[in-house]
Amino acid sequence: MNKSGAVLVLSGPSGAGKSSLLNEIINDIGECYFSISTTTRPLRGTEKDGVDYHFVSQEEFKQDIEDNHFLEYAFVHGNYYGTSVKPVRKALSEGKLILFDIDVQGNTAVNNRLGDITTSVFITPPTLSELKSRLAGRSTDSQEVMDARLKMAKREIQRVSEYDFLIINDDLQRAAGILRQIAITARMKTSMNEVNEFVQNWEDIEQ
Amino acid sequence: MNKSGAVLVLSGPSGAGKSSLLNEIINDIGECYFSISTTTRPLRGTEKDGVDYHFVSQEEFKQDIEDNHFLEYAFVHGNYYGTSVKPVRKALSEGKLILFDIDVQGNTAVNNRLGDITTSVFITPPTLSELKSRLAGRSTDSQEVMDARLKMAKREIQRVSEYDFLIINDDLQRAAGILRQIAITARMKTSMNEVNEFVQNWEDIEQ
Numbered sequence: 169m170n171k172s173g174a175v176l177v178l179s180g181p182s183g184a185g186k187s188s189l190l191n192e193i194i195n196d197i198g199e200c201y202f203s204i205s206t207t208t209r210p211l212r213g214t215e216k217d218g219v220d221y222h223f224v225s226q227e228e229f230k231q232d233i234e235d236n237h238f239l240e241y242a243f244v245h246g247n248y249y250g251t252s253v254k255p256v257r258k259a260l261s262e263g264k265l266i267l268f269d270i271d272v273q274g275n276t277a278v279n280n281r282l283g284d285i286t287t288s289v290f291i292t293p294p295t296l297s298e299l300k301s302r303l304a305g306r307s308t309d310s311q312e313v314m315d316a317r318l319k320m321a322k323r324e325i326q327r328v329s330e331y332d333f334l335i336i337n338d339d340l341q342r343a344a345g346i347l348r349q350i351a352i353t354a355r356m357k358t359s360m361n362e363v364n365e366f367v368q369n370w371e372d373i374e375q
Numbered sequence: 376m377n378k379s380g381a382v383l384v385l386s387g388p389s390g391a392g393k394s395s396l397l398n399e400i401i402n403d404i405g406e407c408y409f410s411i412s413t414t415t416r417p418l419r420g421t422e423k424d425g426v427d428y429h430f431v432s433q434e435e436f437k438q439d440i441e442d443n444h445f446l447e448y449a450f451v452h453g454n455y456y457g458t459s460v461k462p463v464r465k466a467l468s469e470g471k472l473i474l475f476d477i478d479v480q481g482n483t484a485v486n487n488r489l490g491d492i493t494t495s496v497f498i499t500p501p502t503l504s505e506l507k508s509r510l511a512g513r514s515t516d517s518q519e520v521m522d523a524r525l526k527m528a529k530r531e532i533q534r535v536s537e538y539d540f541l542i543i544n545d546d547l548q549r550a551a552g553i554l555r556q557i558a559i560t561a562r563m564k565t566s567m568n569e570v571n572e573f574v575q576n577w578e579d580i581e582q
Binding site: 334362 | 502532533536539540553556557559565567569570573574577
């Protein structure tokens with residue numbers, strides 16, 4: 169049986185601590201591919217093109233939509249964000265665990281396409297006021313962007329039940345322990361292709 | 376947040392090695408409640424009432440169906456099998472991981488009722504001929520029962536894709552390692568009640 173890869177979706181508001189959590193566990197969870205989103209929003213602070221995002225123009229993005237190059241995409245806070253399908257397919261065929269940092273809409277889209285091999289986790293600060301103070305502590309966002317983020321967080325938290333797991337990030341080490349456990353298990357999900365192949369062989373050998 | 380329990384469903388043909396696998400991992404996965412099914416089939420070999428099954432008459436079983444006492448039940452190989460809802464509720468409120476050894480129909484029923492906290496695993500021998508020889512090696516089954524088991528296994532294997540995980544039990548230690556990992560993660564699933572409670576508090580604190 170050819171082992172194929174699997175998918176781990178991480179969602180949650182900016183300020184939930186997703187990056188810090190990933191840094192804590194990334195060396196413990198086997199070979200990963202961190203999906204880099206494509207966006208039309210401007211580069212921020214110390215971000216690098218091709219590392220934090222693929223930064224493209226609205227025209228390029230719209231062309232990619234037309235060419236059906238996105239696994240999922242969304243228009244958020246006045247900018248496009250999307251996931252190209254090609255590197256995802258490649259990483260899956262190499263048996264990697266694909267990590268997605270995407271929003272609730274993105275999770276729905278990924279589950280529609282890759283539901284059998286997808287595990288989804290929503291990560292959140294313990295309270296909205298904690299989220300506010302974490303966002304205020306970052307100097308990269310304008311007040312307007314911060315307000316938009318809080319509004320989005322309030323909307324997204326209503327859809328937490330669509331996720332397989334909820335992690336309340338009140339203690340980094342505790343939360344990292346839970347995420348590590350979930351990530352290692354996520355890889356054990358079997359794709360429909362593998363299941364079909366197994367069922368086929370199971371019966372063939374009987375004759 | 377009151378931590379509630381979670382559910383791990385184990386399905387797969389008799390002879391898949393479910394009991395042996397559970398024995399391997401039971402000490403590593405925290406506090407569990409092993410759901411004991413109720414059945415109308417006769418006691419077999421060294422089985423004990425209240426340990427392997429609750430053995431009851433057809434009349435008692437039908438009365439319990441009427442009184443809505445079952446989380447799920449099915450009529451298989453001429454006998455009734457079912458899971459009483461009361462001990463399951465109790466174990467959940469105690470935060471335990473509830474282990475179910477039930478068939479594909481049972482898995483559907485449990486997922487309909489407790490889907491948000493349920494992880495399901497299908498365990499199978501690598502091939503049908505391997506299953507045949509394992510069943511033939513047991514002296515407890517008549518040829519008729521064995522044939523019925525094989526027929527059921529062939530039917531159930533077609534529905535493996537309804538499960539979260541497929542474990543091919545070709546090597547006990549390897550399979551036990553996978554099941555251990557899945558069982559520990561299964562406990563981290565959050566019930567809808569917990570999610571709702573969290574969302575409620577998350578917003579309340581803002582005011």
